[in-house]
Amino acid sequence: MSDTLLLLLTAFLTIGSLFLGHPVALTFGGLGILLGLVFIGPATLPIAVTKTYSVMVSFPLIAIPLFIFMAYILERSGIAKKMFDGIRDLVAPLPGGLAIAVTIVCTVFAASTGIIGASIVSMGVLAGPYLLEQKYDKKLTVGTIMAGGTLGILIPPSMLLIVLGAVAGISVGQLFIGAIGPGLLLSGLYMFYIYILCRIKPSLGPPVPKAEMDNLSVRFVRGMLSVTPPVLLMAVVLGSIFFGIATPSEAGAIGAFAAIILMICYGEFNLSNLRYAATATVKTSCMVMFIIIGVNIFSAVFMAMGCGRTLGGLFEALGNKWMFFAMTMLLVYLLGMIIDWTAILMLLVPIFFPIAKQVYGLDPFWFGMLVAINLQVSFLSPPFGYALFFMKSLKLPGVTLGDIYKGAIPFIMLQIIGLILVAIFPQFVTYLTNLAFAH
């Protein structure tokens, strides 16, 4: 059997199996073992155990449950709601002000679990009905919430960057710092678009009349008070990495500890809230970690079968670095619509990153950032994107699936603009990393 045929068969078998609706982690694990037994033989079992053990002793991955714990503590403290209320008061008189407030909260709060669903559901419940009540356009409302929710995959501390760093063997701290620029760029593009759009057509996002509001100084103080604690928390987490004081895993623990202190300050600290956060954390962490374990085994077998080499060979033969760039982005985009991002990274990064670096001379941090932005695009893309399904599951009054599809499109355009800007100007990534890691 020729190598390419084997690769194609394996790919079809894998995607077909995933669509059977069984948990992704267990499907990958089971399929990996079965393929291994056929193509490698009994040696598969010790390999699978060793691969699992290597996940259990991976220091960068310890950051995952720690940051997830931090996010759930913050969520349970009601900080997102307080922040949304505060910023809303501040920017409500602007055209599209409420949608801008949603974007700001999502940007600061992107500390969220890296599970896109969690950000979209919490923002959707928090802000969705309110925006619609204030006569905001349905498509703009859902588009803003979905786009804001997917920011969590890029803006640090994101789970995606942790997994990317661990698999590619590059510094997670450097990825965190590098992602700040592209993250702010995207969130800036969203706010700029919302403002201009509502300026031209105020009916889409009417400003709240000034008469209904307190005077500016009262609103300013209240807004600042609500924004400062979470911003400070993010500053501590990212600052400790930026100045080389802590590794991302340590920063995660510091962040979780600081979040508990905030919870105490807000008067929300009690056993039931702590238990809620602990239960949610164990489920989300194990979900992510088990995909890593399952795909890690699958990937080892995939490589041993020679499929990794075949796939890599096809991409090496492209010859041109922009051609390689376009084809990898297309593949990541298409897979991003159907497979969980953790699985995509675990499978493709070990194959593509060495080629990107050694054959085409691409910077792994820049390349990684583009993969992250690209995955955001695929989460928003109709008809399969994850974000769309989470939005639909919220069942906001009067919002149809068509509204959700149409609402996503302008934000997809903005993401593509962001992707192109970062691709052309690597400075968005490298400026801060050079500043922090030049020595």
Place this chain on the structure above:
Amino acid sequence: MKLLLSIAGWIDTCNDWVGRVIQWAIVLLVVVFIIESVLRKGFSAPQIWFTETSYFIFGYYILFGSAYTFLHKGHVAIDLISERMPEKWQHMLAIACFIGFTSVFSLAMVKGGIPIAVNSWKAMELGHSVWRPPIAHFRTVIPVAFFLIFLQGISSIIKHIAALRGTKL
């Protein structure tokens, strides 16, 4: 059927308790990290036990939490197609997947994990760091945790069979 369902109930209770206990390990992990950070940064006294202790907590946490996550359907699945099928087919497909994927995966890990754990206990294997803690218990986590996942798979199969036969749960 009644006996089978009570077995499934027993498995669920068991994994539920494992999860409820292990979920608190995250607090322990935060505490260990904070102690290390304070001692290292504040008193320039990095602890030799820190790295391996954090691996131990993390490893126990993610593996023993998994059967619990499975029980509470926390693992993501792509159910675009399967959810549109008639209910009877959905149950049959789920049973087939449990046999084809979950049981193969978990039993392979138990079978592959036991000899490694047994050898580690026989040799009283120690870690590679200066601290040199015994690590045989850590080698045992994989077969035990995957056995719990296997049991959880059995429980799910029983429940799907019961649903197919129209038994009330």
